[in-house]
Amino acid sequence: MVDIASGSPRVETPTTAQAAPAAAPTASTRPGIEEPAVSTGPLEVPAPEVDVEALGRRLLGTWADLRLRARELVADPDMQRIEGLTMEEHRARVFEQLKRLARDGQVNRASPKELGGEDDHGGNIAGFEEMVLADPSLQIKAGVQWGLFGAAVLHLGTERHHREYLPGIMTLEVPGAFAMTESGHGSDVASIGTTATFDETHGDFVLHTPFRGAWKEYLGNAALHATAAVVFAKLIAKGVDHGVHAFYVPIRDEHGEFLPGIGGEDNGLKGGLNGVDNGLLHFDEVRVPRSALLNRYGDVDEEGNYTSPIASPGRRFFTMLGTLVQGRVSLDGAATWAAAVGLDIAVTYGNQRRQFTASSDTEEEVLLDYQRHQRRLIPRLATTYAQIFAHDELLRKFDAVFSGAEDTDADRQDLETLAAALKPLSTWHALDTLQEAREACGGAGFMAENRLVGLRQDLDIYVTFEGDNNVLLQLVAKRLLTDFSHRFAKADTGALARYVVEQARERAYHGTGLRTLGQTIADFGSTARSVGQLRETNIQRQLLTDRVETMIGEIATALRPARKLDKAAAAALFNSQQNAMIEAARAHGELLQWEAFTRAVDAETDAGNRQVLTWLHDLFGLGLIEKHLAWYLMHGRLSAQRAQAVTAYIDRLIGRLRPYAQDLVDAFGYQPGHVRAKIATGVELERQEEARAYREALRASGDAPTPEKSARDR
Amino acid sequence: MVDIASGSPRVETPTTAQAAPAAAPTASTRPGIEEPAVSTGPLEVPAPEVDVEALGRRLLGTWADLRLRARELVADPDMQRIEGLTMEEHRARVFEQLKRLARDGQVNRASPKELGGEDDHGGNIAGFEEMVLADPSLQIKAGVQWGLFGAAVLHLGTERHHREYLPGIMTLEVPGAFAMTESGHGSDVASIGTTATFDETHGDFVLHTPFRGAWKEYLGNAALHATAAVVFAKLIAKGVDHGVHAFYVPIRDEHGEFLPGIGGEDNGLKGGLNGVDNGLLHFDEVRVPRSALLNRYGDVDEEGNYTSPIASPGRRFFTMLGTLVQGRVSLDGAATWAAAVGLDIAVTYGNQRRQFTASSDTEEEVLLDYQRHQRRLIPRLATTYAQIFAHDELLRKFDAVFSGAEDTDADRQDLETLAAALKPLSTWHALDTLQEAREACGGAGFMAENRLVGLRQDLDIYVTFEGDNNVLLQLVAKRLLTDFSHRFAKADTGALARYVVEQARERAYHGTGLRTLGQTIADFGSTARSVGQLRETNIQRQLLTDRVETMIGEIATALRPARKLDKAAAAALFNSQQNAMIEAARAHGELLQWEAFTRAVDAETDAGNRQVLTWLHDLFGLGLIEKHLAWYLMHGRLSAQRAQAVTAYIDRLIGRLRPYAQDLVDAFGYQPGHVRAKIATGVELERQEEARAYREALRASGDAPTPEKSARDR
Known part of the structure; x- marks a missing residue:
């Protein structure tokens, strides 16, 4: 079993104890924003310590042991991608690896026990997802063989098909499309x-x-x-x-x-x-x-x-x-773990690589001490955590349905909606994160040996296969609209009319700034109070939930005339709401991720981990609100004053989390055999130290050349 | 010479005359937003016609003939990328292509006349940029040889270096790094x-x-x-x-x-x-x-x-x-033209590919009739147009400096700032657009034969080489801050104090919603008036300019205490503004693009082209305002009511532009030999027609199977 206790043995980086770097601002200096009075800032109480091993266990989730077993396989060089193979060589290699997977047997955990499987649906997917770190081609080719071809025989066929075809599929004797x-x-x-x-x-x-x-x-x-x-x-x-x-x-x-x-x-x-x-x-x-x-x-x-x-x-x-939903479920997990390895590489490098002197004449800053670099990587780390927790919940739901434990029509529909909401968000997040990680590593990020470009190229298709992301989000929106209409299914026309009037009144109320104004007066001069409220879980929940409900309500209202229209006119009306539907579904998916993250924080017992996870959770939640700030302002849910507090508090949270960035990526539990990126092996730190030693020796020798400017001044 | 008059011979698509498709909404149906009274909607006056050839000439810009000559070379299969070569084969092929470029001589237009060049700096870059369509590797390897290695000898060396080294560099007898x-x-x-x-x-x-x-x-x-x-x-x-x-x-x-x-x-x-x-x-x-x-x-x-x-x-x-700024200048152009070819492919395919029936029982919709698809592609088309016009201005500035026509220190600094502002925006836009185009083409977009993935992979590094985009934007911000401080260079402390007080008062005024409220009352019940104003060029300019000025003013105010701080504290303060600086520089770059687009519209003489360009220009301008809507709301520049009008009007503009999408990409002037994407050759239309003919024949034969539902109802 891989030991995740040791943190990341391949890197020597600033530890938590070294805490906040010189260049990191400890407070927002944005004009007009007061310093919020927060009781748990690093200046007031001792900085919490992260128990990386315990946190890592949490992240591995419900099927932690199976994930670790799969990671052993991933760490075997024979199972790993080799860069620069021709297409023909790559295909042949992956086919050989597939045979190894078949012999290993883990990929067949979902098969019936009587055929040598384990009837273990959740565990099967958990292990399968980890294959993305060996080579996404291996993951997908295995997914085709056992997750699509085999699963179709299993779920769409009957016993005679299982007996006749599954054994050959399980052993790869019959490779299939x-x-x-x-x-x-x-x-x-x-x-x-x-x-x-x-x-x-x-x-x-x-x-x-x-x-x-x-x-x-x-x-x-x-x-x-x-x-x-x-x-x-x-x-x-x-x-x-x-x-x-x-x-x-x-x-x-x-x-x-x-x-x-x-x-x-x-x-x-x-x-x-x-x-x-x-x-x-x-x-x-x-x-x-x-x-x-x-x-x-x-x-x-x-x-x-x-x-x-x-x-x-x-x-x-x-x-x-x-019955074939497992493809979407597994892509949600695989994409999330691919984003995680991208952040592991970029954060590790960002903690070692130095460029430009700022706070001293001789020492250059490490990249991750720059505010912009933090803004690029740390919020994406928060999203990745949210996705890991949301994915574990999705996987448990999947397991409950496919094991038969909770297998009603409603359960199946919930599972499908959940998968359709999460898969688009996580696969887009993976592309976005791998790209940002690549750019954050500069030219080194573009080298194949540092893996970021290859992972991104492989994961590109994840956003349109197993359900195009935009199409999936429309399915989610339709489900939300159906739920919405059920509220009125048994209501008389009077209730419906009252609701429409209330909707209209609410829009007038929120839309004309009256509520905004009220809030502004109450908040005036006290951003601290705003920040205090934004930190509250219930306030974040209210803001996020209200947005989904309001968006769906607006779309439902807009679509109401469709019943009376002919097909073409109804289609045009529906089309006019397509973009809004997709945005509403995305908001719903984000809310699901936030709720999963909230439950994960609530379940955390280690005080240090809980504190850091709370900051990360708030960064995720407020990040969502900041992303949609215009909506909150236009709908009168936030005053301008409070909206400014959102960004100010995000700046604070990022500053607090910066010293824990390495812990947070170390907790993913990746070993060198999983990461396999040269820049994240410590070579950069060695280079920095060699250069520093050279410069110090030169200064000490007295032979260092004088800068022209100093020479002239003398 | 390539004939751009014929439009795009490879595609048969709905022409302008067919105008608005059934599924495209002709008006916003967003609740609470009135239909704005606009005088030039397709319902009220005849739809304008685009003169594709004339528009194409405008896009080719100042060095149109040299671009067309370069495109002849691009259309030669010997100069084109072949997918699937090994790295060794690809390197060898590009080196041979480079020798052909050397023989052709176009790449040496910037060399001194006495050595066989033309002293033509702008034309040299214009032709060079087009090479990106042959193979970005060819463009970059040529750029290294003549644009970096050669240009360094030319601009940093003196006459003896020119005589001794340039001839070998020009002929590629001496390949260099x-x-x-x-x-x-x-x-x-x-x-x-x-x-x-x-x-x-x-x-x-x-x-x-x-x-x-x-x-x-x-x-x-x-x-x-x-x-x-x-x-x-x-x-x-x-x-x-x-x-x-x-x-x-x-x-x-x-x-x-x-x-x-x-x-x-x-x-x-x-x-x-x-x-x-x-x-x-x-x-x-x-x-x-x-x-x-x-x-x-x-x-x-x-x-x-x-x-x-x-x-x-x-x-x-x-x-x-x-003196080496030409790398950045040329990347701005190359990235913009690469985005253009991505849109050409995706729009052409989106006008042929059909999926899902919506407005009829038998006919499926073409993808580009879906609102979401329009939202994904048409605003990016607007940005690409803005960039093409902005790039031509940049290239003229570059030519003026390097020809010596306008070559003061201030000219050189302006050129460098302009290049540093535009290159990040256009290179990021290229990646974003090629990715969206790839996703908009679904699985087909992932196939190497359709070019989108290859172009994106090659252009990935454009965002961090020749100046990392984030670093360049910081340079721009520093220049803007310097300009800002010059306003007060000769002012007495009294003037400075007054300015600070005014700043603070303005913030109070804008920040507490008072101005928002005033606007809301004035606008109440009349989104039409809001839309009418948003269409005005001066209002757009005021909104975009005000944002840049205000952001820079805020940063300057925040940085003011730095003078009194020690180096480390000053660095921390500066770092706390890093993200804001980069955002301000981006806003400045966007404003520059918008201004160039505005000048291009003003210069348009063809009535139809002017109308369509005006819509596209407004879409670009309002798109920028929508992107930063939270800022405008928080700073009291837009009321909630007017902010809603922004999005409503964008929806309208997209609906109006949709029938012209093909014209707008055809105007790029690309021939099949430039595009070289199988899905954009018309095969999709052939498939659609074959399938339709089959279904019609089947229905006519009476042998068509009855759908189960209809069979049971009988």
Whole structure:
């Protein structure tokens, strides 16, 4: 087991005890903002100490041991990405690594016990996510094999499919593709063009690609390695289109040649993930037996009669897709841990690298002592923490649903909404953080050996696959709108009318600045009081929650006339709210992350960790409020005075957290074998010390050249 | 010459005449916002028509013909990047392309006429920028050879250096490196560790690398091809350190081996630009003749006496660096044109790609008819236009300085400040835009064949090289603060005191919402009036200018006590304003772009183009105000009511511009050989049409399967 107790053995950095650096401001000097009276500032009480090991355990979450076991595998050089391989070499290497994963068996924890698995859904995903640190290509190719291809057989198939196909999938004897997306339809899966028509004469299905846009595309494993695929097609029986269903289809023979009627192409080079062989597939009247239909949610008998346990075609479709939610769940975790390693690299380097003298004539400042550098990295650290805690909750929800412990329709819908809200935020955050980390390391950040660019290139596609982020956020908004409308489902028209009037009145009240003015008068001359309130968890909750509710309420009100409009006009009205819906869903996701962070702070028992986590939590919460400050001001929720206090307090929090930045990244528990970035190994510190020793020796020798200016002054 | 008259022959898209699509809202439906009464909406007067050719000519700017000539070269497949080459192959290919550039001669337009150049500084850069569309590696490797290595000899050397070295540099007979950056010092060039000590006995310089941090690093051409380098080192003569000077140093023999005392390493694989062979160099007591010193700004005679035309070492240093400003100037242009090609690809695809039915049962919507998609792409198009116009002004300023037409110290300082303000904004914009374009194209955007990922990877380093963006913005802020303090340079203490009092009073006045309230009352019930005002150029100018001035004034006030503080305390105070300084500099850069766009609109004579450019200009200006809306609200510059009008009017402008999106990207004048993205060639439209024809034929045949829901209802 990896020892996270020792902190980060590869770096020698200022410890907590050295505390606040000279150049870090201890108080806001923004004009007009008084110094808030806060009782726990470093000047007034001893600085708290972080117990890095204990904090690290918290971060590892519910399946800590499985994560650590997976990290052992990640630390094995054979499992790691090598920079600069050709696409062909990279693909071959990852395929070999996949075989190793299959032998290791951890990737099959979610399989049924009777087939050698553990029926452990949460633990399976937790371990799988960690693979991103070995090579995102390995993570995604494994995800295709076991998380998509295998999971489709498991969740959409029935026992005979499990018996027949899962063993070969688990051992990788049968590498497979997940053939859902088509060139013409990605986000709108319900509109795919591939058909599976039941032939009553032969008693089998005819799988067919009717036009170029219906080619399956971007399928992992399809270009080279897959010998079978789960193919999604419209099931047509007796002239009726029963919508999208999944079929198990062999596609290549033992020599790797396509079977008759099947063709394909290689997607070739991509922006990243080049260890995954993505490709295209198409089917020319390919016959598959009736038993190829993965028939858990729909079946066809020998006469071509279709039956399904779910009567509504719409609900059936969403139920089938819902069983595949684990992709989104795992990307939320993988993206979060990738952001964490980016911050580990940038913070470690920022604590060693020096540039420009400021506070002394001879000593240069370390980068992380610059206010801007802190502003670039520390708030992103807060967001990463929030995501880690939110992700653990998501994973527990996922486990509860898939273990059957809490598996109602409502549970499944909550899980899907939660995943759809969190995955967009964390995958965008990973790209943003890896980019900021890369820039914060300057030219060194651009070198492949320092990993930031490679991770970002690989994770780029995470924001549009397994559900395009913008499309997912619209799903979340629709759910929120549905919840909102349920409030009025049983209300009479009178209640509805009263609500609309109240909404309008509230808008007038908030919108014209009256409340703002009241607050301003109350606050005037006392930013301290404002800050005091902003630190309160309930105030932060109220601000964040109110924003989501108000946004959804406004959209619902705007959409109300849609019922009376024709389809085109209703679509135009809906479209006019699309941007607002996505922003509301994002606000909802941020609130979920904040709530998870709040619960994590509440559960913290170590006093030092609790204090530092509280600061980090407040930085996250106030950071959200600062990001949307214009909204709060326009809606009269914050006065100008109080809004200024938000930024002033954020400055304070960043100053307080700066001495703990290294502890906070060390708590991620990464060892050198996980980070593998040359600049974060301590070479920079060695260079700095060598240069300093040289300069000191030169000064001592008396041979140091005199600066021209001093020479002239003499 | 490339014909930009024909618009874009590769795409068949909705033309202007087809105008507003069904799903695009024609008016804001945001609750509580009245429809503003605008006289030029598409419903009231005929929609303007864009003259794409004429607009394209405007965008090509002052050196249009040279840009078009360069684009001919770009369209030659031999000059273009091939995806998937190994680093070695890519480096070799780019080196061959560089030889072709040398033969072509365009890259040497800035060289002196007597050596075969044209003394044409602006035209030289204009053509050079276009190379980014062939391959950014080619652009940067050419930039190293002629824009850095060659330009250093030209601008820092004197006539004997020009005669001796420039011919070999121009023909690429002598490939060279620009050895400035060291492992330990990038942004702080003044602190480099390499020394060049004059030896009075031998009459030559001894070039030396005293420690590992002083190795030269990230130097283009250094890993493989350079046989010489301009090396920056501290010049030490008679025990006095005269600061950084440049030396012409042969580094490799005719077999490619390092000369005695010189060593180096290969930087290896990078996040992009892998056609450039970046490497490290170090010097072990290497002797170079006295004449190796590029002696325009400082010289040493045989006895070791140092002389310089510039007495102040600080001013001398900045003058020397200032002669190399062309790197920043050209990156501003290259980044802007790269963003333009990204938008060309995404808008073209967004006008062809369809997903989800909304306004009809059978027809899917094209992506660009979705509000969110418009919000993602059209404002970035506005920013790109602003940058193109601002860049042309920058290039003219550059030409005026380097041609000697307007070459005072003040001109040079203005040029440097302008470049330092614009380069960060445009390079960040390129990364942001290429990423958004990539996401807007979904999985297709991630394929290397569609170019977006490759361009983004190559341009990544543009934000930290040739001056880290954050460092450049601090330089701009310092200049703004200096200008600010000059207002009071000759004022008595009374004037200063009065100003401070006024500042404080203004803050009280703006900060407590009184002015907000006044505005709210005046505006109440009439968003139309607010919108009407926001459309006025003078109102936009006032809002944008006021923000820069106020921010700088606040910082200056905050920094005032620094004079009385010791070095460490002053540094801490300065550091507390670092973030605010960078934000103020960014606001200044945005204002400069807005002003350039304003002048471009004023100069437009075609009525249709003027109308569409006016909308685009207003979208850019109001977009800036929306981005900083919290600031305007907190400082009492906008009421909540008027702030809501900003967003409402932006929605309207985007709706109006949507039908012109294709015209606006077509005006960039790119031909298929420049764009080279498969998804922008019309294949998507072909697919859509094939699928539609198939579905129509199926419906007509009567064999179309019945949807399950309809079948059951019967």
